[in-house]
């Protein structure tokens with residue numbers, strides 16, 4: 001038996017350890033065994049028993065001393081459009097949600113959470129109502145990748161689940177270094193940073209930090225509106241990160257990083273869809289290499305603004321908004337309404 005007598009350590013989750021850490025952890029198992037186990041972990045294996053090229057005795061010994069993950073999937077919901085939302089119960093009993101979005105064809109995108117709850121309080125977002133509970137650790141971010149990976153391979157990642165990622169940048173950096181460092185990509189190779197997008201509510205210090213220190217991933221900003229006073233009410237982060245400062249940070253970012261930035265505009269009926277908002281948005285986009293991603297707001301029961309329930313925009317309202325932006329020469333895309341059936345769409349997590 002390769003190692004049965006030898007562990008002197010308490011039960012530890014193995015997923016999320018680097019190959020070197022895993023090799024150390026599993027000593028005196030030989031390095032080639034650790035490598036086999038690492039490969040299984042990177043595929044999102046669900047149990048030690050699924051590691052079919054590992055002997056039964058070793059699997060049994062692993063099972064006794066280690067767990068695969070520190071989190072468990074406590075709920076899994078599938079939408080007719082192919083979206084799958086999972087709720088993860090973390091070691092301390094808190095929960096987060098992660099989503100596998102599908103375009104109905106081949107392309108799948110993983111949506112990852114970086115905080116339990118969120119302190120930002122955007123009025124149109126369910127997570128914002130929970131308030132901030134704690135940051136998600138690097139290991140817990142990696143585990144979201146692996147849990148989703150066990151459901152289906154995905155080619156793109158968006159860090160826009162629960163929480164403000166740029167307020168948990170150290171853990172995010174550590175996790176992304178791991179997933180882009182090898183093993184977890186579609187074909188078993190490294191996951192390309194080019195296929196990872198981080199979305200911020202507009203934390204200017206975080207944007208500059210990202211520009212200076214990487215990682216070199218794609219950046220999206222949840223702008224919603226370029227009307228400063230309205231944005232202050234919809235996204236309180238604006239009070240400490242006003243739009244002129246945000247624009248400055250984006251210009252700085254773009255001097256260092258050639259990637260096009262996405263400005264996300266969640267459209268709320270009769271609130272941020274008028275001609276004035278088109279003009280202000282086009283003005284904000286000037287001088288930046290950006291594409292505006294228009295997202296008709298995904299309904300969340302109970303969310304209100306200035307005393308009235310928020311409503312999703314009408315189809316014509318969205319079309320007019322897009323057409324007016326395009327006439328001003330702005331690059332515009334529209335996001336699919338994916339995952340609504342399982343409350344897994346943008347702004348519905350929590």
Ligand code: SF4
Nearest residue numbers: 118120122125128163
């Ligand atoms: S939209 Fe993003 S930043 Fe705003 S409250 Fe929701 S999770 Fe937080």
